[in-house]
Amino acid sequence: MNETAAASASAAEDGEPDRGAADSAGPADATDPDPVVVGEGVRKSYGEVVALDGVEIRVEPGEVFGLIGPNGAGKTTLVRALTGTTEAEGDLRVFGVPPREVDPQRIGLLPQSFDPPERLTAVELVDYYGGLYDAARDTDPVLRDVGMADDADAWYETLSGGQQRRTCVATAIVNDPDLLFLDEPTTGIDPAGRRSIHRLIERLAGDGTTVFLTSHAMDEVERLADRVALLRDGAVVAVGAPDELIAEHGGEPSLAVALDGPADEAAVEAVQEALSDGAAEEDAPGVESTPEGLRIGGVRPEEIGDAVDALDAAGVAFESLAWSEPSLEDVYLRLTGEEYSPRSEAGSGSGTFDETAPDGGDR
Structure with missing residues (x-):
């Protein structure tokens, strides 16, 4: 199992308080005036390499917040810091408290790399992850939400890459989270499946779920995100609504x-x-x-x-x-450089920046 997913699963198994006891972390509905996610001066280094360099971030209740940037820019490290699976310097708050103090019942997480047991069926996997929470949704409607109802009884190892990814999305939403982290949710999924996942994300956000979306698919982020932050060399270099960023930087x-x-x-x-x-x-x-x-x-x-x-x-x-017309992809290329090589600039660390952290995770 991926380390990030394992950490969330073990926290849920440890008997954390249920949703009703999570009031101290702040309500998650769209009427809450307080931000769901706050990061101020967030820093993280791996040896001499700076992965996060003073990140400032704020995610409001009920919005879809997109995070984009080149490989090695620090996106996965930031997600891990916000989900409490890695330590970072600075002020990080989720529902008003440090990430590791948040009730895991309120968080859904789909990491970029996710390796569930292959000899379980799709329905067994979702049942398993649902069983980690005090109050989970029924498995059948969750599988319908991700377009896996017809293949629910197939072993995970026999599913196509896109079907496996859809099943993984199901494990992230089975607890009906208040805050959902999605790292490359549609990787390997065909166009029809991507559209289905997009509609699901839009519906979740419409019902009040706050979604933190990381993706290299600029069309996906442009369609779904209310606001977007572009991360480069561990720092946020631009943030705003997609149309605002396009007007300012798209050409x-x-x-x-x-x-x-x-x-x-x-x-x-x-x-x-x-x-x-x-x-x-x-x-x-x-x-x-x-x-x-x-x-x-x-x-x-x-x-x-x-x-x-x-x-x-x-x-x-x-x-x-x-x-x-210009698009978010044009913004991305303009602000990162089409031939951009992460960490190649003077004073930003070594000339190359491997996405794999020393502990085996992605940066």
């Missing part, structure tokens, strides 16, 4: 021009000159070569025809055009 809409390969410098200059003809220099769209052809930035939908005329004038024959 302009662009037109992707597919050629038979990257455009050469002469083609880029010719298209740029054609676009600049008659326009002020600061108003002319920017042109750059891409692995697939060309990218023309700052093109509004009504200006696509002008871009096509400029391509014709420059003698550039294209295969297809694709117009797009």
Whole structure:
């Protein structure tokens, strides 16, 4: 069993107080004015490598909070600190108390790496995890929630990767948690299954569950999260609603021009000159070569025809055009760098940063 999951399971088995006794940790409904999660000046090091470097974070009741960042940025370390499975410096509070003092009945946790017993069926696994809590949901509706009702009696080891992940999601929600941590919840799940999990997360949040979502799928975070924090080199470098981050950091809409390969410098200059003809220099769209052809930035939908005329004038024959608005992925790439190498900057530790912590967990 994954260390993080094992810690949560053993805490529940140790006879912690039930939900009614958790009032000292603060109510979890959306009317609660106090934040569910607070982290101030959170720091964690593994030897000389700094995993968390003064993280500031606040999660409000009932919101879906997304955490994104490159591998090795410190995301999993932060989740482990907030769930009380690793020690960290700074002020960390969950429901108003230190993470290790929170009633585990109130927490649901799906770690990125999760290895339940393979010779149990899906229903047996959910039954087992449900049995760790004083008041768990019935297993059948939980399996229906994650789309596993038809395969409930199949051994875990015979399930596909996506079916295994759905079963793991079921073990995280069987206790009907007030705060749900999901680390890459849809990894390996097919598009239909992802959509089902997305609807489940939206429904849980609508019913008052606070969701802390970590994912590398930017479309997933953009769809689900009320607010997003981007973690880089162990520090939060941007936080806000997805549309706010996109407006501030995402850049302009662009037109992707597919050629038979990257455009050469002469083609880029010719298209740029054609676009600049008659326009002020600061108003002319920017042109750059891409692995697939060309990218023309700052093109509004009504200006696509002008871009096509400029391509014709420059003698550039294209295969297809694709117009797009900026997205959370553009924010991610802009703030981390497309070729970003974690911990490579001066003064930030050693040149490389392995995601595996010395104790075997992920950072």
